[in-house]
Amino acid sequence: MISVEEARDRILADLQPTPAEIVALADAWSRVTAAPVTARLTQPPADVSAMDGYALRAADGTLGTVLHVIGAAPAGHPFEGTIAQGQAVRLFTGSVVPTGADAILLQEDATAAGTDVTVNEAVTAGRHIRRAGQDFAAGDAVVPAGRRLTARDIGLAAAANHPWLAAHRRPRVAILATGDEIAMPGEPIPPGGIVSSNSHALAALVRAAGGEPVVLPVAADTREAVAAVADALHGMDLLVTTGGASVGDHDLVIESLKTRGLKLDFWQIAMRPGKPLLFGRLGPVPVLGLPGNPVSAMVCSILFLLPALSRLCGLPAAPPPTVRAIAGAALRANDHRADHLRATVRIDPEGRIVATPFPVQDSAMLRRLALADALILRAPNAPALPEGGEVTVIRLDSLGL
Amino acid sequence: MISVEEARDRILADLQPTPAEIVALADAWSRVTAAPVTARLTQPPADVSAMDGYALRAADGTLGTVLHVIGAAPAGHPFEGTIAQGQAVRLFTGSVVPTGADAILLQEDATAAGTDVTVNEAVTAGRHIRRAGQDFAAGDAVVPAGRRLTARDIGLAAAANHPWLAAHRRPRVAILATGDEIAMPGEPIPPGGIVSSNSHALAALVRAAGGEPVVLPVAADTREAVAAVADALHGMDLLVTTGGASVGDHDLVIESLKTRGLKLDFWQIAMRPGKPLLFGRLGPVPVLGLPGNPVSAMVCSILFLLPALSRLCGLPAAPPPTVRAIAGAALRANDHRADHLRATVRIDPEGRIVATPFPVQDSAMLRRLALADALILRAPNAPALPEGGEVTVIRLDSLGL
Numbered sequence: 107m108i109s110v111e112e113a114r115d116r117i118l119a120d121l122q123p124t125p126a127e128i129v130a131l132a133d134a135w136s137r138v139t140a141a142p143v144t145a146r147l148t149q150p151p152a153d154v155s156a157m158d159g160y161a162l163r164a165a166d167g168t169l170g171t172v173l174h175v176i177g178a179a180p181a182g183h184p185f186e187g188t189i190a191q192g193q194a195v196r197l198f199t200g201s202v203v204p205t206g207a208d209a210i211l212l213q214e215d216a217t218a219a220g221t222d223v224t225v226n227e228a229v230t231a232g233r234h235i236r237r238a239g240q241d242f243a244a245g246d247a248v249v250p251a252g253r254r255l256t257a258r259d260i261g262l263a264a265a266a267n268h269p270w271l272a273a274h275r276r277p278r279v280a281i282l283a284t285g286d287e288i289a290m291p292g293e294p295i296p297p298g299g300i301v302s303s304n305s306h307a308l309a310a311l312v313r314a315a316g317g318e319p320v321v322l323p324v325a326a327d328t329r330e331a332v333a334a335v336a337d338a339l340h341g342m343d344l345l346v347t348t349g350g351a352s353v354g355d356h357d358l359v360i361e362s363l364k365t366r367g368l369k370l371d372f373w374q375i376a377m378r379p380g381k382p383l384l385f386g387r388l389g390p391v392p393v394l395g396l397p398g399n400p401v402s403a404m405v406c407s408i409l410f411l412l413p414a415l416s417r418l419c420g421l422p423a424a425p426p427p428t429v430r431a432i433a434g435a436a437l438r439a440n441d442h443r444a445d446h447l448r449a450t451v452r453i454d455p456e457g458r459i460v461a462t463p464f465p466v467q468d469s470a471m472l473r474r475l476a477l478a479d480a481l482i483l484r485a486p487n488a489p490a491l492p493e494g495g496e497v498t499v500i501r502l503d504s505l506g507l
Numbered sequence: 508m509i510s511v512e513e514a515r516d517r518i519l520a521d522l523q524p525t526p527a528e529i530v531a532l533a534d535a536w537s538r539v540t541a542a543p544v545t546a547r548l549t550q551p552p553a554d555v556s557a558m559d560g561y562a563l564r565a566a567d568g569t570l571g572t573v574l575h576v577i578g579a580a581p582a583g584h585p586f587e588g589t590i591a592q593g594q595a596v597r598l599f600t601g602s603v604v605p606t607g608a609d610a611i612l613l614q615e616d617a618t619a620a621g622t623d624v625t626v627n628e629a630v631t632a633g634r635h636i637r638r639a640g641q642d643f644a645a646g647d648a649v650v651p652a653g654r655r656l657t658a659r660d661i662g663l664a665a666a667a668n669h670p671w672l673a674a675h676r677r678p679r680v681a682i683l684a685t686g687d688e689i690a691m692p693g694e695p696i697p698p699g700g701i702v703s704s705n706s707h708a709l710a711a712l713v714r715a716a717g718g719e720p721v722v723l724p725v726a727a728d729t730r731e732a733v734a735a736v737a738d739a740l741h742g743m744d745l746l747v748t749t750g751g752a753s754v755g756d757h758d759l760v761i762e763s764l765k766t767r768g769l770k771l772d773f774w775q776i777a778m779r780p781g782k783p784l785l786f787g788r789l790g791p792v793p794v795l796g797l798p799g800n801p802v803s804a805m806v807c808s809i810l811f812l813l814p815a816l817s818r819l820c821g822l823p824a825a826p827p828p829t830v831r832a833i834a835g836a837a838l839r840a841n842d843h844r845a846d847h848l849r850a851t852v853r854i855d856p857e858g859r860i861v862a863t864p865f866p867v868q869d870s871a872m873l874r875r876l877a878l879a880d881a882l883i884l885r886a887p888n889a890p891a892l893p894e895g896g897e898v899t900v901i902r903l904d905s906l907g908l
Contacts, residue, residue, distance in 0.1 A: 131692060132722070135711035136907055147702070149873070156871065182688020182728070184699035199800070200688075202699050242874050249877070257715055257808075257908045258877040261708025261801055265701070265873055269693030287583020287601075291532060292670030298585035298603050300666070301548070307662025310536035314658055321533070327583070399600070400662055407658075430858030457831030457897070470557065472550070472666055473643050476650070476659040496858070504905050506537055507658045 107376040109486070110409055110444045111425075116371060117385050117414055118423035120392060124275040124343055131264055134255050136316060137273035138420040143249035143259075146267040149241040152184075153203040156234045160194040160216055160223055161185075161207035167229030175221050179204060194223055203235055210234035242266065252420050254316070274420035277317040277343040280391075281308050282335055284325045284347065284359060285398065303472065304348040304396070304403045311407050314506040315415035317343075332362035339391045343418055346411060347384070348396045348403050359395055363388055376486060377444040379469035380406040401469040405446050405481065408500060408507060428483065431499045433491055434462025440488040449499065451479035461499045479503040508777040510887070511810055511845045512826075517772060518786050518815055519824035521793060525676040525744055532665060537717060538674035539655050539821040543648035547668040550642040553585075554604040557635045561595040561617055561624055562586075562608035568630030576622050580605060595624055604636055611635035643667065653821050655717070675821035677719040678744040681792075682709050683736055685726045685748065685760060686799065704873060705749040705797070705804045712808050715907040716816035718744075733763035740792045744819055747812060748785070749797045749804045760796055764789055777887060778845040780870035781807040802870040806847050806882065809901060809908060829884065832900045834892055835863025841889040850900065852880035862900045880904040 108116075126140035155161065162173055178196035179185035185195045189206035197203070197210065208231050215227035242248050248266050249259050255271075263271060287299040295301060302324060309319035322338055325331040339345055347359050360370060366388060373384040373395065380402035384395025394411060396403040408426055417423050432454070437447070447463035454460050461480050468474075480499040491497065509517075527541035556562065563574055579597035580586035586596045590607035598604070598611065609632050616628035643649050649667050650660050656672075664672060688700040696702060703725060710720035723739055726732040740746055748760050761771060767789060774785040774796065781803035785796025795812060797804040809827055818824050833855070838848070848864035855861050862881050869875075881900040892898065 131707055132710060135714050147696070149701070150871070151701070152699075156869070179699075180687075180728075182686060182697060182699050200701070236869070236871050240869070241872050246874075248874055254907075255711075256877070256903070257708050257711035258805060258873075258879075258903070260711040261704040261805065262873050262877040264692045264707040265704035265801065267692050267696075267702045269691070285583060286581075290670070291665045291668050295548075295668075296583060298553075298580075298583055300550070300552070300601070301668045303662040303666035306532055306665040307658050309533060310656075310658035310661040313536050327581075400666065404659060404662065468557070468637070468641070470551070470637050471642050472659075472663050473647075473649055476657070476663040478659075502657070502659070506655075 107374045108372060110375060110377050113372065113375050113383060113385070114410055114413055114425060117394070117410055118417050121414055121417045123420035124277050124418055126272045127275045128270050129273045131260065131269050131271060134263070134271045134273060135257060135260055136254060137271070138254050138316065139249055139251050140272040140274045140420060142247035142251050143263045143266060143268055143271060145242045145244050145246045145248050148239045148243045149265055150236055150238055152238050154236050155197040155199060155201045155203055155210050156236050157210060158198050158213040159234070160211040161189060161197050161203050162194040162209055162211055162229065163189060163191060163207060164209035164229055164231035166192060167209050167211055167225055169225060169228050171225045172222050173225070175218070175223050208232065252422065254421065277415060277418035278320055278341060279312045279317045279344045279346055279415070280320045280322055280339055280342045281305050281312070282322045282325060282345065282347045284327060284332055286327045288324045290324070303400050304398065307400065307404055308346055308348065308407060308411070311411065311507060312415065315412055316419045317415050327358060329358065329362040329365065332359055333365050336363065336366035336388055339388060342391050344414065345388060345391050345393045346396060347393065348398055360384065363393065368393065376442060377446070379446065381443070383410065399469050400472045401475045404475060408481065408502070409446070412507070426500050428498045428500055429459060431459040431461040431480070431497050433482070433493055433495045433497045434460045436493045437463070437484065437491040437495070437497070439490040440484045440486065442486050444486050445484035447482040447484060448475055448478035449480045449482045450477070451499070451501070451503065459499070461497060508775045509773060511776060511778050514773065514776050514784060514786070515811055515814060515826060518795070518811055519818050522815055522818045524821035525678050525819055527673045528676045529671050530674045532661065532670050532672060535656050535664070535672045535674060536658060536661055537655060538672070539717065540650055540652050541673040541675050541821060543652050544650035544664045544667060544669055544672060546643045546645050546647045546649050549640045549644045550666055551637055551639055553639050555637050556598040556600060556602045556604060556611050557637050558611060559599050559614040560635070561612040562590060562598050562604050563595040563610055563612055563630065564590060564592060564608060565610035565630055565632035567593060568610050568612055568626055570626060570629050572626045574624050574626070576619070576624050609633065653823065655822065677717060678816060678819035679721055679742060680713045680718045680745045680747055680816070681721045681723055681740055681743040682706050682713070683723045683726060683746060683748045685728060685733055687728045689725045691725070704801050705799070708801065708805055709747055709749065709808060709812070712812065712908060713816060716813055717820045718816050728759060730759065730763040730766065733760055734766050737764065737767035737789055740789065743792050745815065746789060746792050746794045747797060748794065749799055761785065764794065769794065777843060778847070780847065782844070784811065800870050801873045802876045805876060809882065809903070810847070827901050829899045829901055830860060832860040832862040832881070832898050834883070834894055834896045834898045835861045837894045838864070838885065838892040838896070838898070840891040841885045841887065843887050845887050846885035848883040848885060849876055849879035850881045850883045851878070852900070852902070852904065860900070862898060
């Protein structure tokens, strides 16, 4: 058996980001940049006013001076002339500061009368002027490569004048459930059978992580049926398998896919739930074999598939994000397997995150998993921890998982 | 001027969730349920084994007993007969426990030889048996209404045998930018003009919040152009406007849309950045008018549009999620306007969130907004706070915003 960390490291070391494709800015939210976004213009392109008011020469902006307003420059309509001594131009936020002016008289500090304006508060040269390039200059890399684009990044890329962006292609993830007993939701259920849940949960997780799931038909528990999957993998970036039971399926998947050239990396992890895990390659396609138990499959997905998807998407190789929390109940000493306790989360009066494990951690309880807000990580051989002790958790509620 | 909280309450009070539609389970991730998901079957449907091993009568499971293995029940293939005294049936995780059996002998506690198996560890009646309905029973509401579906929920809905789910329709949000100076990215930029960024950032935010953005063509700064937008709103659940400057646009939007029946609710908020805000109705369509300044528009979106979208999606009316953090720098006393400081976030050695505001908070700096991990909320008239003091922040990095 190997550790969770070693397994994850070995998986991540074997994966490469997908190649780039060009996506429209309007479709680029949450995509991962494959190249830096470099500003194609300078923002602001010229010195502009930060306020509504008047442009003038600072030397003219003394208390009580009356200036002649020679024009207006609404945003988008720059004033073409030059401001001379004794003159002012009406400006608005974002208006280009006209040639000759080096100060802004705020609207609330001015009294307008016909074409005259009186200075009621002395101005300071340069104040309320946003300098050309204050936000960014042409050539600046405003968004780095390898970043999952936020709404703000999209706005910034737009402002930098990019209608198209280079993003890593969404990884295509084939999902294979095996098992004679598995029926798709809404279809007739065979005797002793169960409804497929793993494929759909995994497909949703792939979507949540920015991938494109391809749910393959359920393969019967025969070597031929499973081996035939090898023919369905053209263009896939990853094959994820999951079975109906926790051990036998892996044997079948391994045996069957070995007949088609599967190179197996490992398949036993010192963890709970989810000990049996397979990683290998079938030709060019990495293969991640998850346990068939739904809770184990989901926990293993969070620990291994999610980081794998991030890596394929072009993000750095990293474990799932964790935060520190306070244990809401005493925790028993752990055995040699890393444990992942399903827990609810509340915020205590001091604003701390309190994670309380469900008293029963049966790995068949999908409903309880769905109700969990977090997984409490328990290291191998972790000693008992009193209520109030510090734990590390993976928040599930904020990840769409 | 009214407070941020009052403005948000008034907006939310005026909005209703969109009606339900039927979505395929495979498309339902991150959608909001419009009805509870009620289990159509019992899970597990019968008593099943939690481990690989043998089913037997507990009375037979004493140390050293040799039992006759009369069959096997792989998952999906229940054993049809009845187990009598001295008999056992081979089982796997998930296998239905045959009639007559009430105990499980673990595989690792047994020695198999031909059709015999020897008990090496005494069994306990009922142990390692998952009872019918342990996860859920037919008729249980396994997912409540008004929940944004996680990957785990999708798995649970599948297990409950639902190929279709009732979800609130994605709110359709029309986005209108006004301003003569605005060019779309990649298109010719007029003199003194800027590239449209708000529409694209807002469209991405609408997507992040589960809505469907409809970006309208930029309206010129004329009453006719803006008023014509009223004709483009059929089927929209919300109109969001944003202009190129911070005050004049609202005047134009208000004047123009009033000619088409706009009922105005309010438009001045005691906040920074983003004082001018408009809310009203144009016929059946709620109208949210954001400031034109990109940073102000985005901050107002997070404070008002995001909760509005959540409400339209069918989630409870609520402010954006906040967490407590430690100020990474001393904060000045605040004036009468609620402030929203753009800040970076780091985790200190004690695991606390430390939010440090950028030294310059100019509302024209979109690049800095994109780099921010959080907004530090400063209440009106908040006193000065030393470095290390407690603040409330909205995390931006985890929301895709």
